[in-house]
Amino acid sequence: MENMGMDWDAIQTVVWTLVKIVVLVVPLMLGVAYLTYAERKIIGWMQVRIGPNRVGFQGLLQPIADAVKLLMKEIIIPSGANKGLFILGPILVIAPALAAWAVIPFTDTLVLANINAGLLYVMAITSMGVYGVIIAGWASNSKYAFLGAMRSAAQIVSYEIAMGFALVGVLMAAQSLNLIDIVQGQAGGAHHWYFIPLFPLFLVYLIAGVAETNRAPFDVAEGESEIVAGFHVEYSGMAFAVFFLAEYANMILVATLTALMFLGGWLSPVTLLPDGIVWLLLKTGFVLFLFLWFRATFPRYRYDQIMRLGWKVFIPITIVWIAVVGGMMQTPYGYLFH
Amino acid sequence: MTYTTAIFYFFAAILVFAGLRVITARNPVHAALFLVLAFFTAAGLWMLLEAEFLAITLVLVYVGAVMVLFLFVVMMLDINLDRLREGFWDYLPIAGFVSVLLMIEMALILGSRHFGLEVMGTPAPRAADYSNTKALGRLLYTDYVYAFELAAVILLVAIVAAIALTLRRRKDSKYIDPAEQVKVKRNDRLRIVKMQSTPKRGTGEGGA
Numbered sequence: 001m002e003n004m005g006m007d008w009d010a011i012q013t014v015v016w017t018l019v020k021i022v023v024l025v026v027p028l029m030l031g032v033a034y035l036t037y038a039e040r041k042i043i044g045w046m047q048v049r050i051g052p053n054r055v056g057f058q059g060l061l062q063p064i065a066d067a068v069k070l071l072m073k074e075i076i077i078p079s080g081a082n083k084g085l086f087i088l089g090p091i092l093v094i095a096p097a098l099a100a101w102a103v104i105p106f107t108d109t110l111v112l113a114n115i116n117a118g119l120l121y122v123m124a125i126t127s128m129g130v131y132g133v134i135i136a137g138w139a140s141n142s143k144y145a146f147l148g149a150m151r152s153a154a155q156i157v158s159y160e161i162a163m164g165f166a167l168v169g170v171l172m173a174a175q176s177l178n179l180i181d182i183v184q185g186q187a188g189g190a191h192h193w194y195f196i197p198l199f200p201l202f203l204v205y206l207i208a209g210v211a212e213t214n215r216a217p218f219d220v221a222e223g224e225s226e227i228v229a230g231f232h233v234e235y236s237g238m239a240f241a242v243f244f245l246a247e248y249a250n251m252i253l254v255a256t257l258t259a260l261m262f263l264g265g266w267l268s269p270v271t272l273l274p275d276g277i278v279w280l281l282l283k284t285g286f287v288l289f290l291f292l293w294f295r296a297t298f299p300r301y302r303y304d305q306i307m308r309l310g311w312k313v314f315i316p317i318t319i320v321w322i323a324v325v326g327g328m329m330q331t332p333y334g335y336l337f338h
Numbered sequence: 339m340t341y342t343t344a345i346f347y348f349f350a351a352i353l354v355f356a357g358l359r360v361i362t363a364r365n366p367v368h369a370a371l372f373l374v375l376a377f378f379t380a381a382g383l384w385m386l387l388e389a390e391f392l393a394i395t396l397v398l399v400y401v402g403a404v405m406v407l408f409l410f411v412v413m414m415l416d417i418n419l420d421r422l423r424e425g426f427w428d429y430l431p432i433a434g435f436v437s438v439l440l441m442i443e444m445a446l447i448l449g450s451r452h453f454g455l456e457v458m459g460t461p462a463p464r465a466a467d468y469s470n471t472k473a474l475g476r477l478l479y480t481d482y483v484y485a486f487e488l489a490a491v492i493l494l495v496a497i498v499a500a501i502a503l504t505l506r507r508r509k510d511s512k513y514i515d516p517a518e519q520v521k522v523k524r525n526d527r528l529r530i531v532k533m534q535s536t537p538k539r540g541t542g543e544g545g546a
Binding site: 010085115116117120121123124125127128130131134135138146150153154156157160177304308 | 367390398403468514
């Protein structure tokens, strides 16, 4: 009978967790939908255009219309494709993009799973995303898709190292892998946020984040003008839409992580104002705006330039700054780096 | 059966299945993907043993980096399975020897009276705030610092050796030096030639 009780507890935990996951994923998907709208509007303004303005007031229903259109479309599986893996590709792209959100805290208490090794978990899960891209490119049995997959794999593996080292700096400063502890280590106003002592790592993380999500100017994996659309050229309908959902969910994830680790998360910039989730959303929104701004401003990097930037510029910068942080912590000025 | 045991058997079944498919799958890309599944499931099992640092590092290093490069290479290779199967009977004795040795090693650990469950006992579960990462880091950098540094140096030597073996410098290969590009001044690239807009009267070739 005792075992029965434990099973009942387990079932209750599973159901309650499922409810929490739905509560987390639904706003995230809405955020993704309206991020595409924001992107088209903002880049439109930057290029002196209007952007979407036909569906709904000021085009506000445009993402809904797009989603409905994609849902109605047929999913075509090429006859030469490896059917099982072709379907598995998009699933493996979206799954890590959503699973990483499990440990993201929104306030001191609002978090799905507050685990000790949260930062490691995020790094491990986001490193899985590349499989979906590789499998999609390979299973399509198409030259352009395969080229896109190869480019993407090389790029993501290269930038992950710089990204990981940038996070090493953060965990040295916070002395914890727990994301809530990392944010609380930055308490006491904007001048305590980690982007000041870890400024080089902040820049590296932000730029490597753009590269990890395959966004312009690092979007050689898609490269419309060279390889049509890269790894997802053979996908249509919802299968194609899933790749886009994953890309935008990853963008929001990287922006949120940047806000949490370098910009003080939900802490307010001045101690007079109360902390709250609003600050986190504002900071995330700011970083997302930077993403869109980059896309509207910079031309696409050449492939060898991407590799050079990742291996010969970012990795040395991060290693040097980790040594600087470690060394400074041993001096009387160590408090500046905590 | 508790919830944890159920999870363990679920993971163990997937792990054994994935391991078998790694060696039986005909398509090498499928085999590599099943190896990824095996690593991921093994990480899940380690998580059940409260070794969260090892579990996450297994995913981060083996699934996130090593297997990506492995898959990268396997996809580019044109592997002819029939030729791979040619030497099956020649290799069988060596393979048999290795697998017998593996089984003996496993039997020594799993079946012996010295490492059995009744001797070792179940370790007490740690509290939720116990940081596996911190404990491991403290051990590695204090008690086992020499072994750890030695391993690091050996890895470094291996990296240097691998690069030295594959690095071939061709004299005629062309590459871009960004530093040189940045240093270029206008005068290095651009020459302004002053020319008169209209030919002088009487000197022009086809004039008058």
